[in-house]
Amino acid sequence: MDFQEKLREFFLNQFKDGMDQSKFFIAFEPIGCMIDELDPADPQSKTKANEQLSILAERLPAIQESMSFGTSRFTDLLETLVYGSAFREDLFEESEKGDYKKIFNRAKAEALAKLEQGKRASVVTATGSYFLVTGQPEAWYNKNAAIWTSKSFSQKFTEQSASEEKPxxxxxxxxxIDQSRITSPLQNKFEGLIKHRLVSDKPIVKEFQVKFPLQRSNSNFQQMKLQHVRSNRINMPVEPTQRMDLKLQHLPPILSKRIELIHMLKKDDLxxxxxxxxxxxxLSFDYCLVNLQRDWFDRSLLHYAKLWYAKALEKDFFSNGMKDNTNRGELKxxxxxxILVKNLKIVAKWSQQDKVNAGDSISLGFFNVADSEINSKNELINPGIQALGWICEVFPALPIVSDPKLT
Structure with missing residues (x-):
């Protein structure tokens, strides 16, 4: 069986609730999105965690197994829907029009009030403002919280496998990253967003390959670079049993920039x-499911979709209600x-090419392995928290009819 198919099957079984036949589906990130690690003892950790979640939750997914996000923001389109909704005057007889109009007006007023409330409570970051999104359980960003469940998958090595087992x-x-296609402007735009470590357990001189994107503003680094102008490798002595981190004044972690980088790498086939x-x-990891809460999102207009149209917009502009690729709506x-995972560990009989690839790669399948290496125990480890996938909900047909003025 295909491992990615097995992984998808596992999470569907955990969170299915009729998901296969309903308006919900699961999609995985093309590359696990690393969450900035926070100190739970820091009084600001919860605020910082909500900031990250608010940025992640603004993205609008496509309806497909591999998560693909466009550039539109959820709240922008939601505002267009709410502010542009108008009562369908010609749908009802005069005797009943007043009652149904009251229902519509109340639904729109509630949606508007919550949107305004969301604006006032927006999270302001260096890259803009985001409507606040919180997660349950609240301690989702704490690696030591008692919310994580362990899971492992394995396939026996060749000499241990029984012939009757299905592999x-x-x-x-x-x-x-395809280094040959990275332009200088792109490299400068995203430098410093992936950290690099130097690790060794024996007394050797280890070559450290400088990879994109790396912050190069530090003067010590510049000095080392000038001493090795004929090579893009830096030779650094390593003491026995000593772990060394390359001390660079890299940019502070910026989740929105990392998201943009991954989106661009996929979009431009880099x-x-x-x-x-x-x-x-x-293969083993710990996982947990984080439910998203948007207190400013009122669903009343979705429930009463037959009562309104959207000004200047065609039928199905936001969604046609289908859970397939025929749904090309802007808010489908x-x-x-x-779905979060942490403490990823993969033990295998790696080939020599695998070991080379591990040092240069940013992911193995869905899993983010940037900055990871295969150690002497044949372990590939990434202890950090990464968003591996998402449970998504398909919206009903919206709007059900076009603006009468368009026809």
Whole structure:
């Protein structure tokens, strides 16, 4: 069985609730989106966590198995829907028009009031303002909270496999940035958003390959660079059993910029993929489901969709209500829950090419492995929290009719 198919099947079974036949579906990130690690003891940690979640939840997904986000923001389109909704005067007899108009006016007023409330409570960041989104459980950003469940998958190595067992292939693709296609403006735009570490457990001189994107404003780094102008490698002595971090004054973690980087890499086809050649594997991680709460999102107008049209817009502009690729609406679905994983560990009989790819790649399948290496125990480890996938909800047909003035 395909491992990615197995992984999808596992999460569907965990959170299905009739999901296959309903308005919900699960989509995985093309590359796990790393969450900025926070100190739970910091009084500001919850605020910072909500800021990250608010940025992530503004994205509008496509209806497909691999998450693909456009550039439109959920709240912008929601405002267009709410402010532009107008009562269908010609739908009712005069004797009943007043009652139905009261229902519509009340629904719109409630939606407007919550939107205004959301604006006042917006999260303001360096990249703009976002309507506040919170998550349940509240401690989702705490790696040590008692909210995580452990899960493991394995496929026996060749010499251990019984002939009657159906193999599960680790047919994941290494994904690395195509350095030959990275322009200087693009490199400057995203430098510093991926950190690099130097790790060694024996007394050798290790070559550290400088990879994009890396912040290069630090004077010490510039000095080292000038000393090695004929090479893009930096030779650094490593003491026995010593772990060394390259101390760079990198940019502070900016989630929105990382999201933009991953979106651009996928959109412009700037990733090179190569299949893993691992023989057998043992894969484990901890996971939790985070339900998204948007207190400023009122669904009344969705429930009473037959009572209104959207000014200057055609039928199905936002959604045609279908959970397939025929739904090309601007607001066809939203994310309702986030699948998080942490403490990712993959043990396998890696090929030599796998070991090379591990040092250069930013992901293995869905999993973010940037800054990870295969150690002497054949372990590929990323302990951080990453958003691996999303539960998404498809909106009903909106609007049901076109603006009469358009016809």
């Amino acid at each position: 599960m292939r680790l047919d994941l693709q290494w994904k690395r 990733l090179v993929q190569q299949p893993s050649q691992a023989d057998g594997f043992e 679905c939203i994310t309702t829950a986030m």
